[in-house]
Amino acid sequence: MDDIFEALAHPIRRALLDALREKDGQRLADLERGHGITRFGVMKHLRILEAAHLVVTRKVGREKLHYLNPVPIQQAADRWISRYAAPFARTLNDLSRVVEGDRSMADKAPKHVWELFVRATPAAIWAILTDDAKTPLWQHFNMTSQTDWRPGGAITFFAGDRPMIVGAIVALEPPHRLVHSFSAQWSPDVASDLPSRVTWELVAIGDSATKIVLTHDDFAGETATSKAVGGGWPEALSRLKTLVETGEPFIIPAPSAA
Template sequence: MDAIFDALGNPHRRKLLDALRQRDGQTLSELEATLPVTRFGVMKHLKVLEDAHLVVTRKIGREKFHYLNPVPIQQVSDRWISRYAAPLVRSMSDVQRQLEGSLPAMSATAPIHVYELYIKAPPQAVWEVLTDDARTPLWQKSNMACRTDWRAGGAITFLVGDQPVIVGELVEVDPPSKLVHTFSARWSEEVAADQPSRVTWEVQPVGENVCKLVLTHDDFGGETATSRQVSGGWPEALSRLKTLIETGEPLLVPPASAAA
């Protein structure tokens, strides 16, 4: 975690992360306007953030887009914020967002949410957990079940009790490296009005018994209620998934409502 703290220790790098939080998927030219330094200086700061996995990049055509990856920060939170303090911290963060007012603008032309993490396990181990409906409650919300027909064209449904909260269709199933499915949120009337989006899981071996997991959630059709709301859930779910795969034990994170 030293790389994360070193990256966050510089105010210029924090400003770049703030800029990506306000509008994800920016090019180097756009981010240059954020800092009073040279283009080379911005590139150096972005390289530090990439090395700490706080920023991930994607090439789309001739452009290279930069995305905020909050998963490492979530892992710091999981390690250092106690299960008693976590609900209070979340509540304070929610209040801050409400006071700040406006929601961050989203890019309609590039992937909206890109998350990247390294897992100490071979790709097959990651794939087996990811595609095992019986283990879904261990890395998603504990009250969330999954029912899936594991084939291209098959249905995938996440449920709380008997109520579907996410429904979709498997677009691509390529074990153990790639899984693509559509994502239609149903947990509120607001998100149910949105068009289906797309979730892509990519598992890449990077060494002996180590792999990189990249999750891209895109194709929202612009800024929508779904695109805003999923950004809070994915980092925690991915942190839970990493812990489960590496230790065999679920990561227990209390809900915000548990605060006394």
């Protein structure tokens, strides 16, 4: 974790993360403004943040967009202040935001992108990711799932007997890519949104490691769902990493039903 703390040590790098917290998916030209350093200087700081996996980038047309990745920060919190994990996860809810400004670009851009590295093969991660019996060991709020594991098959996540997320399998390419639609049902405001899309990509790194890239996009604008999901995914990814690497679940108690 030394690279994370080194990246956070510089005030300009913290300011760049703050800028992405306020408005995710920014171009280099956007991030240059207001820091009093050259374009090259901003690029240098962004490379350090990318090396620490605090920032991830995506190409959209000719533009390179920068996204805040809060997962490493949550991993640090889980290590030393795990009793504050639930409030921390709630704080992360605002870290990933919808791209603003040019709406034509925003319609094409991913809204939430997270990356993390896991000391396991894609096949080992895939085996857990596609095993409904293991879903509550890593999913947000310890949700369970029922899935028809075929393209077009239904996928549903439950809190108790109540469906919280419903969708369908769009693509199933073991052990590297899983895509499913995502229609939130936990409250009336999100239930009225059009379905969005979740894409899991498992990229092998050598013989025994994997880069997980999770993209949640295809929102119909700045929806209630797009604003709500930023807190749950970092927790789920951290718990998935712990489960795959150690074989032991990292349990965060689900909130009591009202």
